Amino acid sequence: MTALYQYLINGRNEASISPLDRGLAYGDGVFRTLAVRYGQVDHWDRHYHKLEEDCNALGIVCPVAELLLADISRLFTRDEQAVAKIMITRGESARGYALPVLAQPMRVVVKTALPEYPAENFSKGVNLHLCRLRLAHQPSLAGIKHLNRLENVLARMEWTDATIADGLLLDQSGNVIECTMSNLFARYDRTLLTPDLSMCGVAGITRQHILELAPALGYHARIAHLSLSKLMQADEIVICNSLYGAWQVRELNNQRCAAGDLAERLRQKIQG
Amino acid sequence: MTALYQYLINGRNEASISPLDRGLAYGDGVFRTLAVRYGQVDHWDRHYHKLEEDCNALGIVCPVAELLLADISRLFTRDEQAVAKIMITRGESARGYALPVLAQPMRVVVKTALPEYPAENFSKGVNLHLCRLRLAHQPSLAGIKHLNRLENVLARMEWTDATIADGLLLDQSGNVIECTMSNLFARYDRTLLTPDLSMCGVAGITRQHILELAPALGYHARIAHLSLSKLMQADEIVICNSLYGAWQVRELNNQRCAAGDLAERLRQKIQG
Numbered sequence: 013m014t015a016l017y018q019y020l021i022n023g024r025n026e027a028s029i030s031p032l033d034r035g036l037a038y039g040d041g042v043f044r045t046l047a048v049r050y051g052q053v054d055h056w057d058r059h060y061h062k063l064e065e066d067c068n069a070l071g072i073v074c075p076v077a078e079l080l081l082a083d084i085s086r087l088f089t090r091d092e093q094a095v096a097k098i099m100i101t102r103g104e105s106a107r108g109y110a111l112p113v114l115a116q117p118m119r120v121v122v123k124t125a126l127p128e129y130p131a132e133n134f135s136k137g138v139n140l141h142l143c144r145l146r147l148a149h150q151p152s153l154a155g156i157k158h159l160n161r162l163e164n165v166l167a168r169m170e171w172t173d174a175t176i177a178d179g180l181l182l183d184q185s186g187n188v189i190e191c192t193m194s195n196l197f198a199r200y201d202r203t204l205l206t207p208d209l210s211m212c213g214v215a216g217i218t219r220q221h222i223l224e225l226a227p228a229l230g231y232h233a234r235i236a237h238l239s240l241s242k243l244m245q246a247d248e249i250v251i252c253n254s255l256y257g258a259w260q261v262r263e264l265n266n267q268r269c270a271a272g273d274l275a276e277r278l279r280q281k282i283q284g
Numbered sequence: 285m286t287a288l289y290q291y292l293i294n295g296r297n298e299a300s301i302s303p304l305d306r307g308l309a310y311g312d313g314v315f316r317t318l319a320v321r322y323g324q325v326d327h328w329d330r331h332y333h334k335l336e337e338d339c340n341a342l343g344i345v346c347p348v349a350e351l352l353l354a355d356i357s358r359l360f361t362r363d364e365q366a367v368a369k370i371m372i373t374r375g376e377s378a379r380g381y382a383l384p385v386l387a388q389p390m391r392v393v394v395k396t397a398l399p400e401y402p403a404e405n406f407s408k409g410v411n412l413h414l415c416r417l418r419l420a421h422q423p424s425l426a427g428i429k430h431l432n433r434l435e436n437v438l439a440r441m442e443w444t445d446a447t448i449a450d451g452l453l454l455d456q457s458g459n460v461i462e463c464t465m466s467n468l469f470a471r472y473d474r475t476l477l478t479p480d481l482s483m484c485g486v487a488g489i490t491r492q493h494i495l496e497l498a499p500a501l502g503y504h505a506r507i508a509h510l511s512l513s514k515l516m517q518a519d520e521i522v523i524c525n526s527l528y529g530a531w532q533v534r535e536l537n538n539q540r541c542a543a544g545d546l547a548e549r550l551r552q553k554i555q556g
Contacts, residue, residue, distance in 0.1 A: 019303045028300035029308065031291045031392045036301065036371065038433035039311030045379070070434070071441065097379055099308065102437075107317070107369055107396045109433070109440035109464055120303045124379045148420035148484075149456055152438055160432035161310035161381070162342070165374075166424055168381035169343065184421055192381055212420075 019122040020083045033118055035101025038109070039159035041118075042066040043099040047126065047255055051090035055254060056081070058217040063098065066156045071111075072102050075119045083121040095255065097122045099159065129177075129256055134279070137260030137271065138177035138251070140191065142240075143167040147183045147212040155215040164192045178251060180264060183212050188238040194253045195219035197233070198246035199274055204233040218252040218282065225281050248272040257282050291394040292355045305390055307373025310381070311431035313390075314338040315371040319398065319527055323362035327526060328353070330489040335370065338428045343383075344374050347391045355393040367527065369394045371431065401449075401528055406551070409532030409543065410449035410523070412463065414512075415439040419455045419484040427487040436464045450523060452536060455484050460510040466525045467491035469505070470518035471546055476505040490524040490554065497553050520544040529554050 021027035034040035044063050047054040060077045067074035084096055099120040105112040145167040153160070167179050178191040190196055190213045197204045197219075204226050209215045226233035243249065249261035249269050260275040262268070293299035306312035316335050319326040332349045339346035356368055371392040377384040417439040425432070439451050450463035462468055462485045469476045469491075476498050481487045498505030515521065521533035521541050530550040533541050 017304060021303065029303060029305075031293065031301060031371070031394050032289060032396075033301075033308070034437070036305070036308045036373075036392075037315070037369075037431065038437050039431055040434060040437050043309070070438075095379060097309075099303070101308075107367060107394075108399070109436045111437075111441060120308075122303050122379075124304075127380070145424055148422035150420035150435065152417055153434055158434055159309065159311055160434045162312060162425055162430055162432045163422065164381045165306070165310050165312050165383075166342075169383060 017122055017124045018087055019120060020087060021120050022118060023079065023083055029118070029120070030104045032104045032107070033101055034103065034105055035099060035118065035159055039161070040070070041072065041099055041101030041159045042070065042157055043097060043159060044157065045255065046096050046098070047093065048084060048088045048096050049093045051085070051088065053081075053084060053096070055217060055221070058221060059254070062157070062217050063100065066158065067100055069156050070102070070158065072100060072115070072117050074100060075117065080119065080121065083119070087121060087123045093126050095124045095126055097124065101159070127255060133177055133256065133259050137262035137275065139175055139263040140251070140261055140265070141171040141173075141176045141179040142265035143170055143179040143181050143192070145170065145181065147181050147189050149184060149211040151211055154212050155209050157214045157216075167192050177259065181213075182240060186239065188240055188243050189213040191251050194251040197222060197250045197252065198238060198243050199231070199248040199250070199272070200246060202231055204231045205236040205238055206233070207238050208235050216253055218254050218257065221282055222252060222258070222278055229277055229281060244269075246270065248274045250275045250278060252278070289394055289396045290359055291392060292359060293392050294390060295351065295355055301390070301392070302376045304376045304379070305373055306375065306377055307371060307390065307431055311433070312342070313344065313371055313373030313431045314342065314429055315369060315431060316429065317527065318368050318370070319365065320356060320360045320368050321365045323357070323360065325353075325356060325368070327489060327493070330493060331526070334429070334489050335372065338430065339372055341428050342374070342430065344372060344387070344389055346372060347389065352391065352393065355391070359393060359395045365398050367396045367398055369396065373431070399527060405449055405528065405531050409534035409547065411447055411535040412523070412533055412537070413443040413448045413451040414537035415442055415451040415453050415464070417442065417453065419453050419461050421456060421483040423483055426484050427481045429486045429488070439464050449531065454512060458511065460512055460515050461485040463523050466523035469494060469522045469524065469546075470510060470515050471503070471520040471522070471544070472518060474503055476503045477508040477510055478505070479510050480507050488525055490526050490529070493554055494524060494530070494550055501549055501553060516541075518542065520546045522547045522550060524550065
């Protein structure tokens with residue numbers, strides 16, 4: 013790989029990842045992807061809260077915030093913008109699924125470049141591929157940003173066209189759930205609907221943020237079951253994540269979507 | 285961790301695992317667990333065939349058999365019995381789900397001790413816990429021994445009683461599928477049924493082997509949908525994997541199961 017990156021493993025840059033780490037063996041861990049701008053982490057409190065919640069859901073002891081912030085301040089200088097990927101795994105164990113008696117979680121913080129998104133993703137919106145892969149129903153893991161992401165990998169393999177920004181994922185029942193790296197909102201007049209994630213999907217922090225800030229923009233936002241045909245009737249579709257904020261969906265599976273200024277309004281509010 | 289192990293990463297013992305390896309980031313890879321006895325790998329052809337099949341299913345280039353066998357012969361001496369765990373990941377990529385243009389798969393071979401199973405697992409049979417976790421339906425991943433194993437981890441967290449050998453997993457529809465580290469056969473007179481794995485589960489090589497050798501033992505073996513109540517009516521239940529071979533199930537969820545000599549007959553034939 014040619015891309016440059018730096019990292020700390022349990023706070024050390026000379027450390028290495030054990031081949032018996034359960035993150036590798038089983039995907040037994042969680043992660044976050046966050047923007048660090050000029051020494052400041054975007055929405056740190058939301059990220060850390062979700063990291064802790066996800067660790068708890070898997071029974072992993074989440075490292076204290078101070079440790080992670082110390083890692084970030086060592087890796088990121090005050091004159092740059094970059095991405096921090098935080099992975100927390102349950103740590104090393106003997107072979108087999110049984111938990112170690114004293115699990116020592118591993119924390120990895122990786123610094124990579126901020127993605128260079130096309131300017132028109134922000135000004136005009138984006139095109140989505142409709143994925144053939146359907147997300148499985150697993151209520152025990154739904155919502156968690158865990159390290160079992162083969163569904164996303166397989167879905168992302170479905171397109172190579174660089175004009176496609178993301179892929180829309182339905183579940184096995186045909187409900188709209190999310191995109192491979194984004195959550196989704198559909199606007200119907202003054203109502204914003206975002207898919208129910210109790211059976212599958214990742215409940216991102218930007219989705220949660222939008223649910224909370226919607227009233228201040230004059231919208232009523234709520235979680236709902238959403239079919240593909242209902243989605244296509246929306247007055248606007250917006251996708252979101254914590255790196256790009258929010259993008260208007262211009263085309264879904266080569267079908268034109270209604271346009272508006274929701275994504276721009278959300279971006280301003282998210283950043284504000 | 286106190287357990288001792290040795291490993292080779294891409295054939296080198298001084299190599300390390302990249303924090304951007306997709307095996308860690310996404311569970312983007314496959315694995316095998318095999319017994320190596322006095323310099324010989326048990327059922328190598330079956331293991332390698334399945335490894336290749338699983339790699340192909342994910343679009344990962346499987347390392348040639350000679351490389352893996354060379355790793356094994358470097359790690360294992362001719363006077364010992366131990367376990368080889370082989371993991372093949374898609375390798376390193378930039379952050380994000382998109383595949384690297386030229387993916388260089390990573391291969392890890394880890395040597396660990398052979399598990400010390402209680403002698404009565406072989407002589408009397410084993411007790412199974414009935415897992416509350418239900419396996420999700422994902423036909424795109426079903427059967428593959430991939431690195432997304434959080435369902436197994438969560439299921440294994442359901443019991444700590446050392447007299448429980450494994451946990452029985454049903455799917456979301458209530459069908460019997462497998463155990464956390466084993467496949468399963470139910471005998472009804474001269475018929476052996478093993479659950480259909482087209483929606484979830486791992487299709488192990490010992491299960492395949494038993495399907496093939498059953499006629500020589502006078503059984504008609506086939507793949508079927510199996511409810512829990514139908515399982516409980518079996519004349520015998522046997523679980524299997526490539527480390528212990530086959531075990532009789534003596535108790536399932538504290539209910540006594542009918543006993544016989546199927547596990548012993550299968551073990552002799554598998555080893556023979």
